[in-house]
Amino acid sequence: MGGAERNARKRKQQETAARSVAQARGVAGGDKKKVVAITVAVVVLAALVIGGVIWTTSSKNSTEGKDIAVPTGTWAPGVVEKRDGAVVSAGKPGAAKTIDVYADFLCPICKQFEETFKDKLHEQVNNGTLTIRYHMLPMLNQRSDPPGYSMDSANASLAAADAGKFLAFHDALFKDQPQEGARGFDKAQLIKLGQDVGITDPAFVTAINTGVYEQQIQDAYKKISTDPSLQQDFGSGPGFGTPTVAVNGQVVKLEQDWVEKTLG
Template sequence: MGGAQRNARKKRQAQGRGGGSKAVAAARRGDNDRRKVIVGVGVVVVLLAAVIGGVIIYNNQKNTTEGQNIKAIAPDSSQQAATAEFPVTRDGGVVVVGQTDAKVTLDVYEDFLCPICGEFEKTYGADIEKNVAAGSVQVRYHMLPLLNDRSDPPGYSTDSANAGLCAADAGQFPAFHQSLYNDQPEEGSRGWDDQQLAKLGADLGIKDVTFKSCVTSGKYDSLVSTNYEEVSKTPYLQQDLGNGQKGFGTPTVAVGQQVVDTSESNWLDNLVKSAS
């Protein structure tokens, strides 16, 4: 074999080795790319599953009131006797509970969806009722739609306030009021609908045949809205919201034209003592 032939063969061998290396490298790159694609798809699937799971959990939490009944406060004999001792009347969009000659008249401004109102009722509701039954306190309840857009669907604050006025007409406001706070929907979630609110009245013993239509027709919706518009603009009810801003919020308690500081646990006893 001549020199020229040997050189040509070496050149072909070198090219063969180089081509093989390139082919192996290309194959390895292909495998890596496929692994990256597989890993990427796996990450997307996991993320998608997490999102779907989160949506399902959120929807379940948001709709906990759907298909359920509001837990009615079971009136025992002592509660019925205490309630029978004081009148419950409706004065426009306000529910008046207690004797007209009571030493102290509280104006209580609440929203049935307001979580702080719920805490207020759990903390002070029994003391207020005890003083009402004793004849020392009268309460004027203003049920307002402050958080009307904070339920899903919106409107629960108005629906429940209207139902409260209907319950007052039927003489069952105290138990209705307490039941809605004891079984309060979460802010941002589904509220109780009109049928469920009407069912609560029936469970509490309301026999008035007009009660259900009062609730489902939204009989007092406009009255509730008008009351809120007036209350929210009342100067003495404006409170410091921080950052130099003032506004109206719930719960608010007032005696006359003076907002009461309810941060002290004995605020109600102090009011009754000072009025004696």
């Protein structure tokens, strides 16, 4: 083999080796990029998960340590609030019409009902033509975290009615309603709300701390939820739900103009 031929073969071997090294570096570089990309993705995902957990926990506990806002609405002079067992009535003596409203302080549709129809209903109460019978129920008692808010708030509202402050208490709990599935207001916060709306009787505090009306509320709920006249078809057969409005024992379909159609 001549010198020229040996040199040409040597150059070819060097070029082949160089290409192999370059290819190896390229593969290694690509793998390294993949590793970096995967690492970054994992870090971002972890951050999103941690952020989601933090946000969820914060949202869930948004009521903790919070004062419940007190609304400014009041009944007109002459409107009487009266508790009768687990029912609170509000109206002027001699009112010609009566409706029963079944609701749960944790029920978001009940809050919408209040926001949509409260002014029209209160106008008729204040002018002496309507009495509203409020049935505050623990239907969603297991839907707060921890469970129990529906019962605690219903019991507290009856205690507020004993002190003549049901409307303010009722409206405050709907206006500042906790999220379903999240933390409700605890007993200390319910007591503070009572004080903020002007309740000074120590019996109010005792009633909340001891759950004095809980058995009456539970008994009333069992009776109401199985009353055939209060059943409605929600798409999966008849059942009871909140909010429900009844006039003379008959359930009213809650259309936009039901107040005008039913009460005139």
